[in-house]
Amino acid sequence: MSLYRDEGVVLRTQKLGEADRIITLLTRANGRVRAVAKGVRRTKSKFGARLEPFTHADLQIYAGRSLDVVQQVETIASHGDAIAGDYGRYTAGTAMLETAERLTAEEKEPAVQQFLLLVGGLRTLAEGSHPPGLVLDSFLLRSLAVGGYAASFDDCARCGRVGPHPFFSVPAGGVVCASCRSAGAVTPAPETLGLLAALLTGDWAVADASDARHRREASGLTSAYLQWHLERGLRSLRLVERT
Amino acid sequence: MYEGVVQDLIDELGRLPGIGPKSAQRIAFHLLAADSTDVRRLAAVLVEVKDKVRFCRTCGNVAEGEQCRICSDTRRDLSKICVVEEPKDVVAIEKTREFRGRYHVLGGAISPIEGIGPDDLRVRELMTRLADGEVTELILATDPNLEGEATATYLARLVKPMGLRVTRLASGLPVGGDLEYADEVTLGRAFEGRRLLDV
Incomplete structure (x- = not known):
């Protein structure tokens, strides 16, 4: 099969040669794919604008020997303008793209749940119906859960004792009871743990009603939890604008 | 593998972008076959460009002195600054002969995924230039x-409290193209920026 068709979200673009780009996509059926888009940096390119980061597109790709080649692109949803027009959304969205890329380590290994999560996350971010920081944290917690690193915000992550528990331990994978508490465990506000649980389950009524102090604490814990599991920090996370 | 200096030359040329x-x-063997005077001239220019060329202390464009040719030209309009990403963008805009103001070269664009934030660009220098009140219009000509x-969004938000006129280059249909081949994003922007035909 030298030609294949798939839908995907553009995660990253890199310049190649005079006018080409290497496009990294998270596709529905083929997982993470890297493909060359020829001539897209020229202003007369017929699909340059359709291969910008955040774009959800229907693509026809030629499977090459080393890198695939993008042949045709039709836009399904272009979130670029809505996201780049708001700096907070842009920095949050970029961190979402980088996370999706990092959590799909193997090329061409299907990651349907990760793909659907990213499509939904970007749509929510572009609509602007919730604060960008909350959308990002919700996406990070859920994509870690899809990747097998679901945090527990109720029962003890170590012994399973029914919660709620006041201590949070990043290495243990969430809240821990008093007997499982390790040296590095922190004691966040109960509202922060409630917010984190709401972000993981998508309870937006609770998340939107949270106050700035608990959002700050929740984003700090989410970042620490993400970096622990990804082992290497995300470049874009330190540049996320939190308001 | 070639012997000694020939292989060194191939290795050095291979480190250049796009080569x-x-x-x-191919370039190495072209140089070997070329006239010795031509090769010496090329070598001299390479050394000279590294010795002489620096970045303009005002705008960040390439310059042979402290200031570039444009910043030291007293006939330029001091009330307008056009912000671009790279020095090559200055050349592209100068070719249009439409703009008589001065430039500010950022040295790139904000790209969190590459770890490039506002502090890695010449944003602080731009704010210093705008602080004297001489500039009345800022033209954002990033890619x-x-x-x-x-x-552009970040800069517009940063500059807004200063009360300047902030404009963005128009996006739309390329001259000489067919409408049917335009993508939705470009065509949408062309509609947004349509102008009145006063005939």
Whole structure:
């Protein structure tokens, strides 16, 4: 099969040669794919604008020997303008793209749940119906859960004792009871743990009603939890604008 | 593998952007076959460009002195600054002969995924230039791609309290193209920026 068709979200673009780009996509059926888009940096390119980061597109790709080649692109949803027009959304969205890329380590290994999560996350971010920081944290917690690193915000992550528990331990994978508490465990506000649980389950009524102090604490814990599991920090996370 | 200095030359040429091993080999053998005077002239220019050329202390464009040719030209309009990403963008705009103001070269665009934030660009220098009150219009001419748009959004928000007129280069249909081949994003922007035909 030298030609294949798939839908995907553009995660990253890199310049190649005079006018080409290497496009990294998270596709529905083929997982993470890297493909060359020829001539897209020229202003007369017929699909340059359709291969910008955040774009959800229907693509026809030629499977090459080393890198695939993008042949045709039709836009399904272009979130670029809505996201780049708001700096907070842009920095949050970029961190979402980088996370999706990092959590799909193997090329061409299907990651349907990760793909659907990213499509939904970007749509929510572009609509602007919730604060960008909350959308990002919700996406990070859920994509870690899809990747097998679901945090527990109720029962003890170590012994399973029914919660709620006041201590949070990043290495243990969430809240821990008093007997499982390790040296590095922190004691966040109960509202922060409630917010984190709401972000993981998508309870937006609770998340939107949270106050700035608990959002700050929740984003700090989410970042620490993400970096622990990804082992290497995300470049874009330190540049996320939190308001 | 070639012997000694020939292989060194191929290796050095191969480190240049867009030049692969085959191209490096072709250029190396072209230089070997070329007239010795031509090769010496090329070598001299390479050394000279590294010795003489620096970045303009005002705008960040390439310059042979402290200031570039444009910043030291007293006939330029001091009330307008056009912000671009790279020095080559200055050349592209100068070719249009439409703009008589001065420039500010950022040195790139905000790209969090590459770890490039506002502090890695010449944003602080731009704010210093705007502080004297001489500039009345800031033209944001960053690339019409996602990073360029986000950089323009960031700068517009930063400059807004100063009360300047902030404009963005128009996006739309390329001259000489067919409408049917335009993508939705470009065509949408062309509609947004349509102008009145006063005939």
